[in-house]
Amino acid sequence: MKPEDQKRLLREMIFYRRFEDRCFEAYMERKVGGFLHLYSGQEAVATGVLERAKPGHDYVITGYRDHVHALKSGAPAREVMAELYGKETGSSKGRGGSMHIFDPTVNFMGGYALVGQPFPLAAGLALGAKHRGEGQIAICFLGDGANNQGTFHETMNMASVWNLPVLFVCENNEYAIGTHIDRSTAVRDQYKRVCGYNMEASQHDGMDIDVVMEAASKAIDYVRGESKPYFIEFMTYRFRGHSMSDAKSYRTKEEEAEWEKRDPIKVYSRRLKKAGVISDADIKAMEKEIDDEVENDIIKFAEESPEPKIEDLTRYVLDDNPDPRWIGPLVNEGE
Amino acid sequence: MAETAYWEAIRRAHDEEMANDKMVIAMGEDIGVAGGTYKATSGLFDKYGPERIIDTPISENSYTGIGIGASMVGMRPIIEIMSINFALLALDTIVNAAAKIRYMSGGRIACPLVIRTPGGTAHQLAAQHSARLARMFMSTAGLRVVTPRGPVDAYGMLKSAVRCNDPVVIIEHERMYNMKEEMPEEEFFRPLEGAEIVRRGTDITLIGYNYNVHLCLGAADKLAKDGISAEVLDLRSLKPLDRETIRRSVEKTHRVVIAEEDEAPVGVGAEIMAAINEDCFFALDAQPIRVHAADVPVPYNARLEKEAIPDVEDVYQGALKALGKI
Numbered sequence: 122m123k124p125e126d127q128k129r130l131l132r133e134m135i136f137y138r139r140f141e142d143r144c145f146e147a148y149m150e151r152k153v154g155g156f157l158h159l160y161s162g163q164e165a166v167a168t169g170v171l172e173r174a175k176p177g178h179d180y181v182i183t184g185y186r187d188h189v190h191a192l193k194s195g196a197p198a199r200e201v202m203a204e205l206y207g208k209e210t211g212s213s214k215g216r217g218g219s220m221h222i223f224d225p226t227v228n229f230m231g232g233y234a235l236v237g238q239p240f241p242l243a244a245g246l247a248l249g250a251k252h253r254g255e256g257q258i259a260i261c262f263l264g265d266g267a268n269n270q271g272t273f274h275e276t277m278n279m280a281s282v283w284n285l286p287v288l289f290v291c292e293n294n295e296y297a298i299g300t301h302i303d304r305s306t307a308v309r310d311q312y313k314r315v316c317g318y319n320m321e322a323s324q325h326d327g328m329d330i331d332v333v334m335e336a337a338s339k340a341i342d343y344v345r346g347e348s349k350p351y352f353i354e355f356m357t358y359r360f361r362g363h364s365m366s367d368a369k370s371y372r373t374k375e376e377e378a379e380w381e382k383r384d385p386i387k388v389y390s391r392r393l394k395k396a397g398v399i400s401d402a403d404i405k406a407m408e409k410e411i412d413d414e415v416e417n418d419i420i421k422f423a424e425e426s427p428e429p430k431i432e433d434l435t436r437y438v439l440d441d442n443p444d445p446r447w448i449g450p451l452v453n454e455g456e
Numbered sequence: 457m458a459e460t461a462y463w464e465a466i467r468r469a470h471d472e473e474m475a476n477d478k479m480v481i482a483m484g485e486d487i488g489v490a491g492g493t494y495k496a497t498s499g500l501f502d503k504y505g506p507e508r509i510i511d512t513p514i515s516e517n518s519y520t521g522i523g524i525g526a527s528m529v530g531m532r533p534i535i536e537i538m539s540i541n542f543a544l545l546a547l548d549t550i551v552n553a554a555a556k557i558r559y560m561s562g563g564r565i566a567c568p569l570v571i572r573t574p575g576g577t578a579h580q581l582a583a584q585h586s587a588r589l590a591r592m593f594m595s596t597a598g599l600r601v602v603t604p605r606g607p608v609d610a611y612g613m614l615k616s617a618v619r620c621n622d623p624v625v626i627i628e629h630e631r632m633y634n635m636k637e638e639m640p641e642e643e644f645f646r647p648l649e650g651a652e653i654v655r656r657g658t659d660i661t662l663i664g665y666n667y668n669v670h671l672c673l674g675a676a677d678k679l680a681k682d683g684i685s686a687e688v689l690d691l692r693s694l695k696p697l698d699r700e701t702i703r704r705s706v707e708k709t710h711r712v713v714i715a716e717e718d719e720a721p722v723g724v725g726a727e728i729m730a731a732i733n734e735d736c737f738f739a740l741d742a743q744p745i746r747v748h749a750a751d752v753p754v755p756y757n758a759r760l761e762k763e764a765i766p767d768v769e770d771v772y773q774g775a776l777k778a779l780g781k782i
Binding site: 180182211212213214215216217221223224225230231233235238240241242243244245246247248249250252253259271272275276278279282283436437438439440441443444445446447448449450451452453456 | 479481507510512513515517518519520521522523524525526527528529530531548549552553557558559560561562563564565566597598600616617619620621622645646647648649650651652653692698701704
């Protein structure tokens with residue numbers, strides 16, 4: 122990989138961390154409402170996998186911890202932040218919020234709050250892509266907790282039977298909200314669960330973006346080349362709570378400290394420094410530039426954007442410009 | 457014109473829409489090789505192949521979800537759910553996903569899919585195959601819910617539903633699949649919205665939807681023998697509801713009976729009574745009457761089943777009550 126690409130990837134991960142931290146601050150300032158689920162700690166997974174896919178072309182779908190998947194797919198950061206602010210300029214025009222970022226212009230097909238619901242939707246995106254023959258695959262990012270939903274089993278089965286080009290990315294952060302995997306799930310290794318569906322699967326370190334990219338490349342080549350599903354599991358950790366209301370009472374400080382040593386940004390920046398690709402001063406400059414961009418461009422845009430109009434409350438429920446040939450209404454004779 | 461059965465009408469709509477647009481696919485349990493429980497897709501597997509007539513495993517929630525995902529990227533799936541009871545398994549993907557994706561994406565993504573399912577009681581199928589549930593789908597913003605009463609609407613509304621850009625739930629009925637009607641041989645479409653006055657009258661309005669329109673027509677025949685002129689309204693679309701046509705009819709007849717096969721609580725009839733109260737309360741000469749199912753799980757025993765579900769006599773009696781004759 123070229124040094125400038127390595128620097129770009131590091132910058133992206135630092136940017137995502139800063140973006141999420143800034144969401145947290147905006148939430149504490151009550152500028153952002155609802156539920157807020159942050160991705161800090163897991164950056165190497167979305168960044169690494171989508172680096173090896175064709176973001177903007179391939180379909181990407183995920184759960185409610187969706188900001189970074191949207192950003193790496195190419196959704197403008199201004200619009201994602203404006204969505205959190207509930208503004209008309211947001212990715213979903215302020216109708217979705219943090220958990221429901223959508224940007225079909227880059228084939229980011231949404232964040233969903235029903236755990237496990239994106240499994241079948243992803244398989245459907247893949248079915249559509251295969252049918253249309255335009256070469257996309259679907260990539261579905263979900264946590265280990267989602268694998269205990271019926272949709273996991275139903276969808277793995279159908280994706281396999283129908284040879285759908287879908288990559289299921291399991292971000293195993295060991296906690297389903299606040300319940301540890303050992304207390305909720307019979308098998309810790311999630312990739313083993315799909316062998317019953319005759320699907321290729323593997324497990325990798327999710328804290329090292331180089332490992333993620335290498336594994337993702339192979340999996341994506343397989344999905345695209347063979348037009349078959351693949352289940353890839355990355356072992357990772359979220360540094361913050363499940364959402365803002367989470368005091369993390371279910372895990373120990375020691376455990377958190379162990380994982381923080383494997384912070385994907387630290388792991389990667391150490392490697393790049395050792396290789397002479399980047400210096401501490403470069404990183405400092407990068408961070409300053411990012412802070413400036415987040416504060417003076419992204420947050421400014423979100424703050425200054427207009428709210429949706431009250432009179433638009435009922436727009437987007439159904440097609441706002443339906444074709445009267447199909448919709449009517451039917452006219453009774455003599456009326 | 458040719459006499460066509462309800463199932464044949466649905467089959468013809470599938471065939472024409474699939475021939476017209478290769479983005480149209482059909483999915484469901486046993487719809488392909490086996491030809492469909494109600495024959496609604498018979499012969500189409502051979503014509504369009506397994507990529508477009510998709511036999512699914514018994515996984516209602518996820519195959520519906522797959523259809524929704526496909527609809528988000530330009531496909532137009534027609535999903536058959538063998539019984540509306542089984543649609544309960546798919547409520548997450550129908551109600552939480554299909555109905556909400558357009559809205560929560562700020563109108564940026566549509567889900568143009570059709571879900572067909574029979575809702576109603578028939579031949580002692582007992583509690584777990586006899587749900588109606590129209591009221592539940594009717595209460596979900598983001599869905600269209602239509603209830604074709606015969607082959608003409610079954611054909612014409614399915615074709616419109618395939619072309620419309622919204623998720624459409626079509627509630628059919630076990631007891632209607634073999635019902636026949638004269639149908640034009642040339643292609644036609646029936647609009648998804650708008651109630652239909654299927655019989656003109658002046659003394660009382662009988663409102664039905666789905667199979668129970670036929671109960672209303674039967675009751676109207678009996679009333680005619682008593683010298684009473686009943687107007688029969690087929691709602692056709694439960695969501696959106698054509699309140700305007702209801703209002704005009706009630707303002708003309710001043711008396712109204714609503715026939716529903718659903719249970720009464722929080723039901724279709726309750727919604728229509730509320731609409732009448734809000735829209736034309738002062739036009740009423742008597743309280744509106746609901747004719748509905750008993751508030752019980754549908755029993756297996758034939759006598760009990762018959763008792764649980766409204767029939768022509770029940771609608772007739774309801775009309776007599778609204779007319780102050782009993």
